[in-house]
Amino acid sequence: MNETIDTILNHRSIRKFTKQPLSDEQINTIIEAAHSASTSSYMMAYSIIGVTDLEKKSQLAEITNQPYVKENGHLLLFCADLRRNTLSADNQAYEQMKTNLENTEHLLVATIDAALAAQNAAIAAESMGLGICYIGSIRNNIHKVDELFHLPNHVIALFGLAIGFPAHEPDQKPRLPQKAVYFNDNYMEDEEMKSSIQQFDRTIEAYYQQRSTNQRLDSWSNQMIRKFSTPKRLDVTDYVKKKGFNKK
Amino acid sequence: MNETIDTILNHRSIRKFTKQPLSDEQINTIIEAAHSASTSSYMMAYSIIGVTDLEKKSQLAEITNQPYVKENGHLLLFCADLRRNTLSADNQAYEQMKTNLENTEHLLVATIDAALAAQNAAIAAESMGLGICYIGSIRNNIHKVDELFHLPNHVIALFGLAIGFPAHEPDQKPRLPQKAVYFNDNYMEDEEMKSSIQQFDRTIEAYYQQRSTNQRLDSWSNQMIRKFSTPKRLDVTDYVKKKGFNKK
Structure with missing residues (x-):
């Protein structure tokens, strides 16, 4: 260190x-x-x-x-x-x-x-x-x-x-376990990844219930599903193209 | 420091x-x-x-x-x-x-x-x-x-x-002068930017002529024009889309 x-x-x-x-x-x-x-x-x-x-x-x-x-x-x-x-x-x-x-x-x-x-x-x-x-x-x-x-x-x-x-x-907010973001030589299999994420969801549920402010019932996975389910900043696509990037 | x-x-x-x-x-x-x-x-x-x-x-x-x-x-x-x-x-x-x-x-x-x-x-x-x-x-x-x-x-x-x-x-390779990458409140005007780049081109010409190995006659601007003039990694566009990113 x-x-x-x-x-x-x-x-x-x-x-x-x-x-x-x-x-x-x-x-x-x-x-x-x-x-x-x-x-x-x-x-x-x-x-x-x-x-x-x-x-x-x-x-x-x-x-x-x-x-x-x-x-x-x-x-x-x-x-x-x-x-x-x-x-x-x-x-x-x-x-x-x-x-x-x-x-x-x-x-x-x-x-x-x-x-x-x-x-x-x-x-x-x-x-x-x-x-x-x-x-x-x-x-x-x-x-x-x-x-x-x-x-x-x-x-x-x-x-x-x-x-x-x-x-x-x-x-400091908890992060995904290291094993869920860092792999050796191959991307992680779905089943193993799902189990890592479920474990992290339990950690996050406990964190949100116990933290000093803004307590709530939530998991990381549910947060992500909610976040991605509402279309967001769709005009970024056109903006980027209009400025001469990402046109082809 | x-x-x-x-x-x-x-x-x-x-x-x-x-x-x-x-x-x-x-x-x-x-x-x-x-x-x-x-x-x-x-x-x-x-x-x-x-x-x-x-x-x-x-x-x-x-x-x-x-x-x-x-x-x-x-x-x-x-x-x-x-x-x-x-x-x-x-x-x-x-x-x-x-x-x-x-x-x-x-x-x-x-x-x-x-x-x-x-x-x-x-x-x-x-x-x-x-x-x-x-x-x-x-x-x-x-x-x-x-x-x-x-x-x-x-x-x-x-x-x-x-x-x-x-x-x-x-x-350490010279970098663009700070004034050419960092501005206050507005993007820099073209004429001022061109003059900064020309100044940097002189620095780079001297660097390439004087460095210990791989000496050559070149400027930053000419290097950039050469680099961008040959289409490169065009398949990245399709790759990214195929993997479910940047489709719309």
């Missing part, structure tokens, strides 16, 4: 921050950390927007329905970005690049690049005693977020990252 | 490892680190396969054309995985879940979940003095990789992660 691993294993999402803003030095370190992550074929296919404009923060808080999107030490928006890779291309070269820019392979490349950078930012922040929370709910109104930040073609908004000085210390 | 940030900023991809395998304890710590990352709406939408079978490693080395895929301390395969979320659903519930399972939103969710977990694994490994290299080139023959590991529906192979004891110490 070492400090880094302690930081990583001690992660919990922080959803309440003090009013103290991050210093410029803290922000700079976090961005440099993000920028040091691995990147596919040197593409560096992501961008980060620091959100300081209060009006924009308010609008994002409304879209996401989360107060900590407005009230935090700093807010980052992570984007998948293939635009820079095209900027020096003339029209002819750009036309030749389009098949790759628009295929699913390169949606994956840019999404993965952005997520690797974000997780570096998250760990760097946590190593400094700050708390973080990922904000996927910016995709509740992805077209609006795109407009707010004037994202050009080949750039899509993926998620936010709220960072700040923690104002609460939530419990 | 602290040890964690030092580890993150000191990252370079390692492509040559000693023969020493990771200990079970090291592997366990790395997987626990992966498993502690943030996850969208508690979905935990990823799986990790540890590859120990020598025949499978050889086949992956052939697909990726990278010797370090075979010769390393341990090899992980990261998958986007929505399967577990469906396993307790009866037929009727599963039908109701399908719209979400198959939309682009949930391809993003699962890809991001897998990448956040992977970057935790990468940093945990590096913090222990190990080296890592991401392996996107498993997607050179994604259908074959899928078969090798018997991945079921709603599980797709994304990338590998080779981990091991470093047998070389490569230079």
